[in-house]
Amino acid sequence: MQLKVVLLSLKDEEQQQAATRADKSPGHRILDLPQNVASLAVHSLNGSLRILIEGENTMDILVINGGMPKGGRTELLTQFIAKEYRLPYINISEIQLPLLTGEQEQWQLPAVISFKKKVKAADGLILISPEYHGGMSGALKNTLDYLTREELNHKPVALLATAGGGKGGINCLNNMRTVMRGFYANVIPKQIILDPDCFDYEDGTLLEESRDLVTKLVDELNMYVKMSHTLIVPRE
Numbered sequence: 001m002q003l004k005v006v007l008l009s010l011k012d013e014e015q016q017q018a019a020t021r022a023d024k025s026p027g028h029r030i031l032d033l034p035q036n037v038a039s040l041a042v043h044s045l046n047g048s049l050r051i052l053i054e055g056e057n058t059m060d061i062l063v064i065n066g067g068m069p070k071g072g073r074t075e076l077l078t079q080f081i082a083k084e085y086r087l088p089y090i091n092i093s094e095i096q097l098p099l100l101t102g103e104q105e106q107w108q109l110p111a112v113i114s115f116k117k118k119v120k121a122a123d124g125l126i127l128i129s130p131e132y133h134g135g136m137s138g139a140l141k142n143t144l145d146y147l148t149r150e151e152l153n154h155k156p157v158a159l160l161a162t163a164g165g166g167k168g169g170i171n172c173l174n175n176m177r178t179v180m181r182g183f184y185a186n187v188i189p190k191q192i193i194l195d196p197d198c199f200d201y202e203d204g205t206l207l208e209e210s211r212d213l214v215t216k217l218v219d220e221l222n223m224y225v226k227m228s229h230t231l232i233v234p235r236e
């Protein structure tokens with residue numbers, strides 16, 4: 001988890017100076033908290049406390065856009081989530097991993113190395129795909145085939161599908177769930193399908209009901225990400 005919390009007693013002069021220095025560092029913020037809030041976390045320090053938070057996000061979640069068309073609904077949804085929750089994202093249409101042939105050289109491609117590194121570093125994933133003929137997009141499946149359990153073992157993953165309406169989308173979600181299980185990822189229970197009528201095309205956002213669903217999904221993912229930090233993964 002990228003959230004680094006340091007509890008500092010303001011009675012301690014050395015720690016006060018450390019907090020001041022940290023506050024001036026890029027990517028760090030200092031929050032003053034009342035004693036009763038801070039003492040939920042720590043009760044051995046006296047006086048007022050400060051919490052040092054590294055980075056803007058409280059969670060390190062990577063969004064993967066498995067749609068190919070520029071300006072499509074899957075891209076719109078990805079951008080909405082990335083903006084709303086200030087999360088980094090990958091467009092598979094931009095990284096353009098080649099069709100996996102299994103040749104050794106493919107694993108050395110900078111785009112492949114970088115993709116695997118980003119997925120491994122993330123605390124959780126949001127995977128978004130259009131439903132294509134009852135499954136995820138072929139391009140997304142090809143991209144995911146470059147991953148292994150090493151990047152995804154026990155990683156919390158949230159799934160969203162864009163679909164054409166008429167009750168489509170569930171097969172895409174089931175397909176992604178099955179594939180993620182193959183990596184031993186931990187796909188969370190909530191999942192969402194977004195039909196064409198879930199979008200506000202004027203604003204390039206989502207209609208309110210769909211926004212609420214996305215918020216609940218992200219909240220649940222966040223909960224599983226937090227839980228995953230307390231896991232002691234058993235030996236294989």
Ligand SMILES: Cc1cc2nc3c(=O)[nH]c(=O)nc-3n(C[C@H](O)[C@H](O)[C@H](O)COP(=O)(O)O)c2cc1C
Nearest residue numbers: 067072073074130131132133134162163164168169
């Ligand atoms: C090749 C293809 C296959 C599709 N298959 C399905 C399908 O099986 N079920 C469904 O609900 N929608 C299907 N659709 C509709 C898309 O899922 C839907 O339009 C989605 O929003 C497309 O994402 P995009 O706007 O990012 O391109 C299909 C669309 C295409 C282009």
